[in-house]
Amino acid sequence: MSSSKGKQVAGHIPPLPNPATGSANPAASLSSLWAYITPALDHIVKSSTNNTDKAPAIDVDFYAGVHSACYNYITSQTETFNSLAARQSTEIPMSGMDLYNQLDRYFGDAARDLLLGAPQDDSDLIHYILFSFKRYSVGAQSANRLLNYVNRHYVKRAVDEDKGWLTIGDVIERVAKSAKSTDTRDQLTWKLREKRADELRKWGDIDAGPEALAEAESCAEASSSADRIIPISSLAHRQFRLEVIEPLIAVPKIKKKGGKKKIPKSNGVGPKARLARAVKELLESSEIEEEEKTRLASELATMLRKVGVRSDHPLRKRLSKNPTPAPS
Structure with a gap:
């Protein structure tokens, strides 16, 4: 993805064949498993293609x-960890955690490479x-399907253990302000559900149907902090926010010269984040059709929402003022 407009030379990319592993067992260790699945991830996520649909x-x-291989590796880990837990009182890590963390680093590196390739x-x-x-x-979504066993086994268990994008502690903190000593268990449960729904409504119209609800939750997941356990596709989107978008929307730090603060000039109005400058240039250009x-602007606003940039961010507010396209 190296050209100035981010376009690639089109070309059909054949399916990646199954690599020859001989008698080696890909599930024998994390290193052997990772060596086995990395070519698949690179093919899905990093192949040079201009097809953004698939x-x-x-x-x-x-x-x-x-x-x-993922199933066998995590299953063998589960048996080992259960055996250790039976003999020790210390907490044993959940099976699949090391693979999940490896995936987190992989998407972080992939996103960072994209930022490094950004045009000047x-x-x-x-x-x-x-x-x-x-x-x-689209690569992240494909990887999410390929590695769905990680979602089903590790991510689901972590969420059940209150390690997901929204924890009970997050919700209770908000509910506590409106809770009463006379509230019944059912009333408190309802308030907890409402607070969760309120958080999701910040990311989409959750009453529009199951697809809208799922999309809102994936945006909320991507907005979470790096310590929260979320599905692989949302994990990838979160890394895109952390490694690509946040550096581009960060306002340059004020420099000091001779002990005095010096404000970098940006068209005479003080420092601006790089992506904010690009948006301003786009919207004020007389050479681009409305x-x-x-x-x-609409596609950029959608992208920012999908990677978890909140609606109160100045750039999302700026883009929301841009009129939506008229029906054709």
Whole structure:
């Protein structure tokens, strides 16, 4: 993803075949498992293609092999950890945690590479970021399906143990302000559910149906702090926010010279984050048609929401003022 507009040379990418492993067991250790699945992840997430609708595929045998290797590795870990837990009083890590952490680092590195490849010219930045995110996101969703056993076994258990994007402690802190000593258990349960729904409504119209609810939750997951356990696709989106978007929306620090504060100039109005400058240039340009401006601004606003940038952020507020496209 190296051109100034973030476009790639089109080309059909054949499915990645199952690699020959000989008698080696991919599930024998984390290192052997990671060596086995990394080519699949690289093919899905990092292959050079301009297709932002669908990630490159892997051979069906390789797909099944990855699923089986993850299943066997986590299952063997579960048996080992259960045995240790029976003999020790200290807390034993959940099976699958090491693989999940490895995936977290992988998506962080992939996102960081995208930031390093960003064009220096602000006028090209929005095109590059939008293309890069679409390509990265379809890859993340494909990886989410490929590694669904990690979601089903590790992520679900972690969420059940109150380690997800919204914990009981988060909700109780808010409910406590309105709770009464006379509240029944059912009333408190209802308040907890309402507070969770209120948080989700910040990310979408959760009353519009199951798909809208799922999308709102994935945005909320991506907005969570790095210590929260979330599904792999949301994990990837969170890393895109942390490694790509946050550096681009961070306002430059005020420099000091001779003991005095010096404010970097940005068109005479003080320091601006790089992505904010690009948005300003886009919306004020006389060389770009209004319909194109609106399309880019709308796509950028959607991307920011998907990676967990909150609606009260100045850039999201700026983009929300841009009119939506008129029906064709």
